[in-house]
Structures are given as structure tokens and as C-alpha cells.
Amino acid sequence: MLEARDVSFGYPGTKRLLYEGFDLLIGAEERVALGAPSGFGKTTLCRILAGYERPLAGEVLVDGAPLPKRGACPVQLILQHPEAAVDPRMRMEKTLAEAGEVSERLLDELGIRRAWLRRFPHELSGGELQRFCIARALAANPRYLVADEMSTMLDAVTQAQIWRFLVAETERCGIGLVFVSHSPALTERIATRVVDLAGVS
């Protein structure tokens, strides 16, 4: 279980709390879509779940334990903007190595060409970068994967490829999936449950 318990969050310097006493429970076999209007705080929630932001009150638990302070986080986040998620001065092979060993199979499934490994991030397109970010997140052996609009950078064919692969992979490894998408058709395809944040809090 990935659990957000009684979470409150607001950015420093602002009076407004984005979340107050917010609860969310996600099972390892679920694929949960988060829905809310733009600017509501979907990305913020994703960041809280993956430990990028610490809630002002409440906690995020994975199987009853809080997120570890060291080592790879069991909740991995795939960011909305891949160009902001990689070190611009590192070649892609080093970026991938951040998560440890990445299997050849993973690279093949995500359609990462070996020639890209020697390149710097600015030499790749947004969609190509995003594949690296997905590979890196999966290589960290997460229990849960949080995908914040990860496929908007991809063309329809690649989007279908990558989502199919991701659904198969999360089912095979028992990884729970939380994702944000603005495409109702995609949500319909992928999600086992839709959480409307605007309705919840």
C-alpha cells in the first residue's frame, strides 16, 4: 500500500494550503489516475508521494513505513518535463547509471538506441529524453511509480508502445502506478481507478 495519511501541504511564502488533511490509498495492483484542473496541485501531490516535497503535516507511507531517507526511494517519480529531470552536463549513460544497472531488455523495450547513450541531454528530443527517465525510474526497482504527464512528449505510436510496456511491466513486477494525464481517452485505457482531486479535498 502507498498511503498518504492526513497530508497537508502549502508552498512556503504562500498562505494557501494546497492540501489539508488529504488521504489517499493506492494498492500495488492498481493503476490510479489523478484528475484535477490545471494549477490545482497534481504535480505537487506527485512530488509529495515520491518524497520530493515533505508535507507540513501528515505522512507518506509505503507498506506502513515512511519513505526512507537514504538509498533509492521505493516510490519513483517520472517528471512532466524530462529536460528538467536530467543533469545537462552528464552524458545519458551516466544519467542512466544513477539508478544502478539498467538491463538491456529495458533499453530495448523503451526503444532507446545505443547511440543515444553517448549524447548529452540537449542532443536528444523531449520524447527520447523521457524514455531515459522511464528507464532510470524502473531500474531503481520501485514499489510504486508516479508518472506525471509523462507521455505528452511522445507521439501516438510511441505513447502506445511505452504505455503498453509500462502496464505489462508494472503487472509483472507488482508495481503500483499513479499517473496524471489530461487525455480522457488515455485515462480510460490505462486506469483501474480515477481519483478526482477537486472532489476529494
Add this chain to the structure above:
Amino acid sequence: MAEQEHGRAHEATRHQNAQVHHHHRHAPVSRHEHGHHLLQVEDLSVSFRMYEEGAPFFKARQREVEMIEALSISVHAGEIVAVVGASGSGKTLLADTILGLFEPNATVRGRVWFDGEPMDAAALQRVRGHGISLVPQSVNHLDPLMKVGRQVEGFAHPDEPRRARRRRRERLFARYGLAEHVARRYPHELSGGMARRVLLCCALMDDPRVIVADEPTPGLDLDLAVRALDDFRSFADEGNGVLLITHDIELALRVADRVAVFKDGTVVEETAVASFASPDLLEHPFSRALWHALPEHGFLPGSPLDADGAVQLPGRSSLHCGARLVDDVSRVELQGGNGAGATCPNASEPSQGVGRREVRDRNADEGAGKGGSRA
């Protein structure tokens, strides 16, 4: 003289939907004002000088990597052309080229006309933000150290004082549901969707003739995305042109008049929107693969796959539009052949590689910053 008369006759022509005419299809709204396309790109190729990948460090030679090859595309007055296609096929590169933004190691060849004028690199730079505006793909194009309101307002002109620009900015913000206090925030304080709307406002500030929108909708919820696209529609209806680069085919089909399908650095099919009603009307296998891959049509990950996960193509289609409406004599090469003359005039621009998303984009108000991602 004959040419001019031909032009006038042409202007009067009304196109049928999906009518094939000088090698590309037209939508009913396609018109050739003054006998030319609003924006025409012909035979464009862009290559990068790179070191051989995989060679030992000191032995690596440089080689040219072609990213865009023999690409032709045109935007008529009053029309939205959607560019859809494989990621990494050079769509953002096309946008950068039209805006006259070249990487220092790029060699760009080809011909571009804007409103009938042949353009070279310097001319493209001149009209950047004052005729052709960009809605960039990456939100990194915003200056991280400048409040967004100020960025959108940009610089006052003698004929448009600061206050007028502020009012204009306020109207745009109100239209896109950005509260007034957002103007006093820095880019990192905005959500992805808000930053996207700010970029949109930047592009609309300066009354451009052509907007090149590079994925303007990710991060926007459906309502806002539709509103943004409707704005492009009304912008086009006023006799302007939009080149809409997007992955969201559903949304693109709602507003676009024509669709250009991009694959491996060239346009494999330029077709009317109507053709996307059924895969049988699409001519190229990649267009059909795209159709089948849509979440509402089967979500198929494309059948003929090669080892790289890309769809195999039986060779380039003969469908690109090679017609020229402008006299051949007046052609101006964007850039000379290969070699010394081939480096871009603005190659001296600082940058490359690393800390690229920083503060250089002082002209973000023109919606024409440079940085971020490439394709």
C-alpha cells in the same frame, strides 16, 4: 509580368477540401493571398556536426548527422497546419529553423519565404517576434530570474508605451484564467499548465502573422487546451497562419485545416484533416500507424517495428510539396553549401551544451527564446 497575373488569378482560386494542387492538399480555407503562401519552407535540410559516437576519445572524427532532410511545408493565410509525427523526427528543429534559431554546430540549407519575401538567417532573426512568434515546447524558455508579468510585457516601444502593454498583458492573462497575482511570480512558482499559458501569452503579445506553436497544450486541462486552440483558430481566421506542432492528434484535428505527418526529418504526408476520419484515406503507412495508435482507436503500438522501436518505412513517399509560387530567380539560399560559409551567422551566440536554460532569453517576451530541448 505573366507571373503576377498568374498570382492574381491564383488568389481568386478557392480550394475544395482535400483538393490536390501544386503538390499538396488544400483545405477549404486555404488561400494564397497576393499569390503566395504566408510561410513556405522548401527543401530544408538541417544537419549537425558531431563527433563519431563510440570512437575512442582522441580518434573520434567529426561527421555530419542529418536531422531534417528535403523538407517542404507551407502555411496559407487563414489556416492552421498541424504537424504530427514521431518524437525525435525533428519537429522542434523545424520550429527553431523558422524562427532563425540555429545551434552553433548546425548546418542549415534550404529556402524559406515569409509573406512572399525570401528570407535568410538574418531576416528570420529580424521577424522573430515581429511577424513570426514561437510558443516554445519547453517551459525552460522562461527567464527564471524575471517575474512572468514583466516577461510577457517585454519592452515598451515608442509607439506602444509600457502602460498599454501592461493592459494588453492583463487582458491576455484574464482570457487564460491567470490571476493578476500570477504576474508577480517567478517561473518556478508556476504549475506546468500556468507556465504553458504564460508562454502562450508571450506569443500573442506582439500581433504576429504566423505563430509556430511547439506543443502548446501539454499540462493544460482539456478546457484550457481547447480554449488555447480556439484562440489559434480565431487568430488564423483573421488571415494569419499557425503551424501547430503537437502529439495530441485528437486536439489538433479539432482546429487544424491540414495535417502534415512528420517522420525521420521529413514530411511523409500532407493531407486534409478530413482524411483522418478513416485510416483508409491516409496514404502513408506511418500516418495509418499513428491513427491506429490513438487511445480511442485500438492503442496499437504500431505493427512493423524494427529493432529500434521505430516504424519501418518503405522509403520516402513522393508526397512532399515541391511546388513553388515564388519566382525561381529570387530564391535565396538560407545558407551556402557546406564548409566555412555554412556555419550560421549567429554561431557566435554563447551557449551550447550545458547551462543552456539560463538567463539568455531576454527576449522571451517575443516568445522566441532559445534553449531547452531540440526536437
